[in-house]
Amino acid sequence: MSTPLSAQAQLAQEARAKSGRPPIGDNILEVERVSLAFGGVRALTDVSFNVREHEIRAIIGPNGAGKSSMLNVVNGVYHPQQGTIRFRGRSYSDMHPREAAERGIARTFQSLALFKGMSVLDNIMSGRNLKMHSNMLMQALRLGPALREETAHREVVERIIDFLEIQAWRKTPVGRLPYGLQKRVDLARALAMEPTVLLLDEPMAGMNMEEKQDMCRFILDVNDQFGTTIVLIEHDMGVVMDISDRVVVLDYGRKIGDGTPDEVRANQSVIDAYLGVSH
Amino acid sequence: MDRSRWSGADPSRGQNVLEASMADDLTGLDTFPKLLMHHARVRGDLPAIREKDLGIWQTWSWKRFADEVRALACGLAAQGFKRDDHLAIVGDNRPRLYAAVCAAQALGGVPVPLYQDAVAAEMAFPIQNATITHAVVEDQEQVDKLLEILPQCPTLTHIYYDDPRGLRHYGQPQLMAYDRLLEIGQESYRRDPAYLETEVAKGGGEDAAAMFFTSGTTGVPKGVVLTHHALIDRAAAAAKMEGLGDRDVVLAYLPPAWIGQNIFSYAQPFVTGYCICCPESAETVMTDMREIGPTYYFAPPRVLEALLTQVSIRMEDAGRFKRWLYKHFMEVARRVGGAILDGKPVGIADRLRYALGDMLVFGPLRNVLGMSRVRVAYTAGEAIGPDLFKFYRSIGINLKQLYGSTETSVFVCIQPNGQVKADTVGPAVPGVELKFTPQRELLIRSPGLFREYYKNPQATAEAKDAEGWFHTGDAGYFDPEGHLKIIDRVKDVGSLADGTLFAPKYLENKLKFFPYIKEAVTFGDQRDRVCAFINIDMEAVGNWAEKRNLPYSGYTDLASRAETCDLVGECIEKVNADLAAEPEIANSQIHRFLILHKELDADDGELTRTRKVRRGFIAERYQALVDALYAGQDKVHVEAQVKYEDGRTATISADLAIRDAKTYSPAAAKRAA
Numbered sequence: 024m025s026t027p028l029s030a031q032a033q034l035a036q037e038a039r040a041k042s043g044r045p046p047i048g049d050n051i052l053e054v055e056r057v058s059l060a061f062g063g064v065r066a067l068t069d070v071s072f073n074v075r076e077h078e079i080r081a082i083i084g085p086n087g088a089g090k091s092s093m094l095n096v097v098n099g100v101y102h103p104q105q106g107t108i109r110f111r112g113r114s115y116s117d118m119h120p121r122e123a124a125e126r127g128i129a130r131t132f133q134s135l136a137l138f139k140g141m142s143v144l145d146n147i148m149s150g151r152n153l154k155m156h157s158n159m160l161m162q163a164l165r166l167g168p169a170l171r172e173e174t175a176h177r178e179v180v181e182r183i184i185d186f187l188e189i190q191a192w193r194k195t196p197v198g199r200l201p202y203g204l205q206k207r208v209d210l211a212r213a214l215a216m217e218p219t220v221l222l223l224d225e226p227m228a229g230m231n232m233e234e235k236q237d238m239c240r241f242i243l244d245v246n247d248q249f250g251t252t253i254v255l256i257e258h259d260m261g262v263v264m265d266i267s268d269r270v271v272v273l274d275y276g277r278k279i280g281d282g283t284p285d286e287v288r289a290n291q292s293v294i295d296a297y298l299g300v301s302h
Numbered sequence: 303m304d305r306s307r308w309s310g311a312d313p314s315r316g317q318n319v320l321e322a323s324m325a326d327d328l329t330g331l332d333t334f335p336k337l338l339m340h341h342a343r344v345r346g347d348l349p350a351i352r353e354k355d356l357g358i359w360q361t362w363s364w365k366r367f368a369d370e371v372r373a374l375a376c377g378l379a380a381q382g383f384k385r386d387d388h389l390a391i392v393g394d395n396r397p398r399l400y401a402a403v404c405a406a407q408a409l410g411g412v413p414v415p416l417y418q419d420a421v422a423a424e425m426a427f428p429i430q431n432a433t434i435t436h437a438v439v440e441d442q443e444q445v446d447k448l449l450e451i452l453p454q455c456p457t458l459t460h461i462y463y464d465d466p467r468g469l470r471h472y473g474q475p476q477l478m479a480y481d482r483l484l485e486i487g488q489e490s491y492r493r494d495p496a497y498l499e500t501e502v503a504k505g506g507g508e509d510a511a512a513m514f515f516t517s518g519t520t521g522v523p524k525g526v527v528l529t530h531h532a533l534i535d536r537a538a539a540a541a542k543m544e545g546l547g548d549r550d551v552v553l554a555y556l557p558p559a560w561i562g563q564n565i566f567s568y569a570q571p572f573v574t575g576y577c578i579c580c581p582e583s584a585e586t587v588m589t590d591m592r593e594i595g596p597t598y599y600f601a602p603p604r605v606l607e608a609l610l611t612q613v614s615i616r617m618e619d620a621g622r623f624k625r626w627l628y629k630h631f632m633e634v635a636r637r638v639g640g641a642i643l644d645g646k647p648v649g650i651a652d653r654l655r656y657a658l659g660d661m662l663v664f665g666p667l668r669n670v671l672g673m674s675r676v677r678v679a680y681t682a683g684e685a686i687g688p689d690l691f692k693f694y695r696s697i698g699i700n701l702k703q704l705y706g707s708t709e710t711s712v713f714v715c716i717q718p719n720g721q722v723k724a725d726t727v728g729p730a731v732p733g734v735e736l737k738f739t740p741q742r743e744l745l746i747r748s749p750g751l752f753r754e755y756y757k758n759p760q761a762t763a764e765a766k767d768a769e770g771w772f773h774t775g776d777a778g779y780f781d782p783e784g785h786l787k788i789i790d791r792v793k794d795v796g797s798l799a800d801g802t803l804f805a806p807k808y809l810e811n812k813l814k815f816f817p818y819i820k821e822a823v824t825f826g827d828q829r830d831r832v833c834a835f836i837n838i839d840m841e842a843v844g845n846w847a848e849k850r851n852l853p854y855s856g857y858t859d860l861a862s863r864a865e866t867c868d869l870v871g872e873c874i875e876k877v878n879a880d881l882a883a884e885p886e887i888a889n890s891q892i893h894r895f896l897i898l899h900k901e902l903d904a905d906d907g908e909l910t911r912t913r914k915v916r917r918g919f920i921a922e923r924y925q926a927l928v929d930a931l932y933a934g935q936d937k938v939h940v941e942a943q944v945k946y947e948d949g950r951t952a953t954i955s956a957d958l959a960i961r962d963a964k965t966y967s968p969a970a971a972k973r974a975a
Contacts, residue, residue, distance in 0.1 A: 044471075177357075178356060181356035181357045182356065184356075184357070185356060186467075188583070190357070190582045190583050190585070190586050191582075191583060191585030191586040191589070193357065194589075244467075244468065247468075247470075248467075
């Protein structure tokens, strides 16, 4: 099903192999002719694209283009009226977010959805929720197996804390952290699920330059170290063009471009959408 | 083991200190690797070094430490590292990097720690200068830097990294993981278990133990070579003085390339067997310190100041009752805290009041600072403000000053318990001889002196004369109790017209300790009296003015107000009163001053980029003002060009008032005291 690579994409592939990041594999996620409407408002119209294993795939587009709706369709928050989502060869059209999580799709949110009063550690631990097997009673009584399980999960979480360099704030309530750090905690919680595909909704919104650079580094590191496939929505074109392997462009709920950053940059309809042409 | 080397090297001094200080008999243990083997034998299960990893403190016992060093040394040897080679060590405080220091020494090599926050270009010189072939580094950041300068440093053929993160795909042939090096070492140790012991036994106290590059603010950096004997002797002398033992704990949080860090977290633990703890990261130092509760602590004044600022800010946010409690008991502490710590007589009522304060305020405060268990704390590096210094002492932390440098293995002077003053650095540590040149330059002779500046005989000869005196470049004198007082660099010290000492920086520092004074420039060299330019601290004086309902439109306006002049005048009078009590510099009292109409600025060339006053330049630029000060005028008109940050220039003009400050006769000051 994978489409033949363009010459530019091939070059990019080679450069990637040289830099040592995991090679891009087959399609892991396919969005096929998806349409989504809220009453009379058509959020997405007939959108198709695919995501290959280990790649960083960006979704861009002007405000209201349907980017967040697209992510919400992928992880089962919205159910499209038409079209299917095919994930690791299995297609489905109505999936609960919990199911999506169980299958290995994790996400972060544009407007943070952390537990503000809880510590950084507890927030990230909550990302392990799906992987815990001991029941509430055992946990409450701190019985042996529950304790052992918690220790194992804590170790995974500590590795993530180490990875994202947030050791200094382990015990700090999330609400007291600056915005850039909260975003990092959000990413940490998503990583705690050990996802196959990570959906990032504007991971760099509202950050200053330095925080953005840090976040870019972390995203590339996640992709490199764990081989996680990443789908991200981002407004900062510099970031998108720098870190993504391929880019989908949406405008008014339709796909108007798809390809490597260079291809997209040269695409006339993309230029029109961004610079404004009368419709 | 080899005792002859000890006797060759001033045995009377070095060995006595060693024998007398420890419960252990350290005779013949004249190198760090020998000391390590000793601790592994006698206190093998006690903690040697701790590191917080994945949120948990991981401990290496002395035995584990010795095993690590053995494997690592064998690995390095198998990789071609040999006697007299230099091993670069770049990274934060990490157990494995400390193991690398000892492994290099075990093979008769010389560890060269480099500042981990230096940019790549700054590392090129030391690596070339010391023809470094092997380097042990912490992580990808350091690897990247070394790879960047590889073309300029062709001798560097082996780079070992501790943390493999991000380095998986690096293909450079020079690179090898620390873990791999360890495996090689273990293999080689199994093949030839006796090899390392022989190598360690070959080493002696007069071998070079480490090389530290001085920062080199003037000219190129110099590699200071220190021997095992020098470091061990000084570490032991200070440890004996403070009664350090194997139950002490230290937090290693300053750069390992700095001699002090090496003394406190390598030399002294190796001499006494105490445990050092490596924080998780630079950001977690505060929390880690609270968890560890060190008993022995070093902090430069800027760290102490930052801590106090944090405390003050948090107190401002506290409830009314707590604020009152804090204010009340801090007043008690200020009055009697220092005296109680020094064991001086204090009335019973004050003792009770202090005890109550200790329960309610000082104890919890020490706990928050992570200093509950601190027995000995040092500060050094720059002049510390007396208020800052007294604050820590008043809440029961035994903070003391010391004097030393890289060239002297740190310990030259230490304030003994009970004899602590805010403005001296204490008497000489046993074994150290001090004297002054006629120009008041401090000369030091000590078993801790450096051997040489590496490959720089000319600089060595300039710094160390034929009789073994080290010329510090610092000017100072002894106070009546024989405590050393450092006042300035020799090259900056002048004399008044009557020949008495004039130390501008010393005066300026005294002025700057007042929160209202941001910068000060004093004049007096070859003149009959001292005058000063003052820069007020906009924030502090601004707050002060607001509380008094004094309106002002900006810096120039605030600086020119009579009330501000009065405020600064009071500060200067206090300094004068202080100076009058010190016979050596009583003549340096400030007779006249003016408050400058603008803040001194590096953009205008008045300060260096590190915010040091460029006295000569300022004297030239404001010649008219200096003349007015000495001509006895009470007002002077000034016009000056200022450069804005965007490059535009403008002219500021103002009338500056010149004030006379009250001065004291030395005799009157003595009576008052």
